[in-house]
Amino acid sequence: MIELGIEEKTYTLNLGPQHPSTHGVLRVVLEMDGEYITKAEPVIGYGHRGHEHMAENRNYQQFLPNMGRVDYLHALAYNQGYCMAVEKLLGLTVPERGEFIRVILSELNRISSHLVWIGAYLLDLGAFTPILYAFDDRENLLDLLDRITGSRLTYCFYRFGGVPRDLDEEFITGTRAFIKRLRSRFRDYESLVTKNVIFINRTRGVGLITRDQAVKYGLTGPTLRGSGIAYDIRKSEPYSAYPAFDFQIPIGDKGDVFDRYLVRILEMEQSLRIIEQALNQLPNGPIMADKVPKRLKPAAGEVYQAVESARGEFGCYIVSQGDLKPYRIKLRVPSFGNLSILPEVAVDTLVADLVAILGSVDVVIPEIDR
Amino acid sequence: MLKDKLKTALASLNLAQVSDGDYARTGYHLEVAAGPGQMPAVAQAMLDQGCFLESLTAVDLRESFTLVYHFASFDELCRTVVHASLTKETKEAKGAQAPTISLVYPGADWYEREVYDLFGIKFAGHPNLKRLLLPEDADFHPLLKDFGAEPGND
Amino acid sequence: MEIPQALSDFSFVLVFLIGAALFALGPIILAHLIAPRSYGAARGDTYECGMAVIGSAWIQVAVIYYLFALLFLAFDVDVLFLFPVLLAYGKGYAWRDFVEITIFIGILSLVLVYAWRRGVFSWKRKQVTP
């Protein structure tokens, strides 16, 4: 090679903390040769707020609001995971109506999380219209959840032993109307995005993830199910009232970005089916376990409770030494594992494909950084 | 059953304790206690049975650390927890050390960096053991028990 | 001293040049005077997502970008030639002018066709065999 004075060097670029397609404050340091990426190293910690340190300085009830702010898109799953872990420690059982209400609200929250993802992801790929549709549907959904829980995003609604407020008639009719309306909107998403040639060309065959890569990196959730592995905590480790409903787990076949998108769309349909069945079979009875002690002093021991959140398996690992404050709480967050595969998948891809891959993994940064 | 296969696979490693877990109360099917040195072998055994590393964390028990590894499997419900206790960095003993398992599970790379960042436990053989969450120039480990424990607000 | 006739015709060009200069420099000077000032240490640095720039951009850039620049150049010069045509268009036989222009642009767009066939525009994805 003729020595031209400018030596052959890769170009280093910050896909930095403030970037529209990183869905928050994630920084990816890219080393590129022309348009092709030779090395992509995510740098996280820009959203670190120290939830686990806070857990050790608060008693069990005081840590509940934190649960809504770890993964604020599917906050109710985190509430459910944490409450069920503490209920396991205390040996509390939630009455059946309480479990049904938890499932209904958590599935509604999962749909609102997928709608935000569809909007933000298509925005990354340059399509501005889908986010308007998605957020319009989401606003209707948030009206429902707002009626019952009182907040729109960072829910802190579940209590140890059940649910503090019951569903009222207007919520039930509103939810049934919402289900009908969203089902009719799926055709719009179908024609707007799924059959969109540009979207297919940008996502088919991009960012392939195989099964043994998934095992090595501990992927869970739609990112894993896109590669054809039907691992969903609601089915493989049934909890709460999920055994009472029949629903499928959609899986992709090739494991590329398009399949991960398709899995999330089909999953919303399944969530609607769950909500419908839950509303039809809603038992009456108490919504809160009766004698729940005010000052919780669970016995010493440790517990691990896994729950299926919109991004994957949220595991709440609590070590208690028998006093008011938990000794240690570890939040096993799905996006941590899902993002750690990015350096391996992003090698030799175009920068535009990296944006597609990063979006398809659906990360929420304060959840990764905790 | 996956649990029995795991038991036979782990039996050959003469670990400290391999016992059934009480799933209803703790959420574990298999509880294992191992020395930190045996962790790469345990991780390899788990990977051969198709289990994935669910989470890796540490608990600061004031006089010693406990590394907690969770393994689960995609196909069959069987959650294994592995406790590895670690001496703390005393005046004469070298810093708390544990061999890395990121060569077996590349996903553990970040988990170990996070444990190093928040606890200060070093992992021997880790490709790039740097801080993961805190800024590079931070000089403290926040999740240690003696770090800023507040007066009880119960 | 009386300015010769030929030279005074150039005065229009002079006025035109001065007008152009004012038109260009005017907003810059105006902004310098009446716009509020912003101070800050990193004000002048290149914006890269809130981070300091790593390494320099002065490296060997991939050759594909050079080809794009060439294609742009071909069409840029092409437009330049169309300006004089503007004045003389349609004076004589309009059809003759139209045919001439299409031939002229057609030949130049052969560059585009050639580049397309040679695959300059297709960003080949390195098929990552998982």
Next chain:
Amino acid sequence: MEAKTGDPLIRLGLLEEALNLARANSLWPLTFGLACCAIEMMAAGMARFDLDRFGAGVFRPSPRQADLMLVAGTISKKMGPAVVRLYEQMPAPKWVIAIGNCAISGGPFNYPSQYAIVPGADLIIPVDVYIPGCPPRPEAIIEAILMLEEKITKRGRLRKFRDVKG
């Protein structure tokens, strides 16, 4: 050099007022979502709450084209220098709205042994309007934009409604 906005060399009253009226009604916010409040900021920009009614819906990713920084979320210590850098790289005139308790005072994450966050955006950059809430509802973000317009044009557009006696 501390990050701040200086006054222009020549101050023409009438011109300044006209410019401020134009600036107030065409605020271009910088997309700068840090945490949960970013989702409420997006919801405020979308169809139902629609910031475009106030000319503030054009979310610009680059600070070079933005004149309003919406600090939406918790500023962690690792992110602090980047926030200051972004503020400095925005051309004057520029304003900052601190959305949510975390941006105002560290919010739920501000307690004695906190080690990871900057308790409040005004410690590092000058803030014009604060919106309490965790997260504040999109209507509150719209009210903040109106209050900022009031601050820029020094004319009480919002004050008329506020003085209506119940």
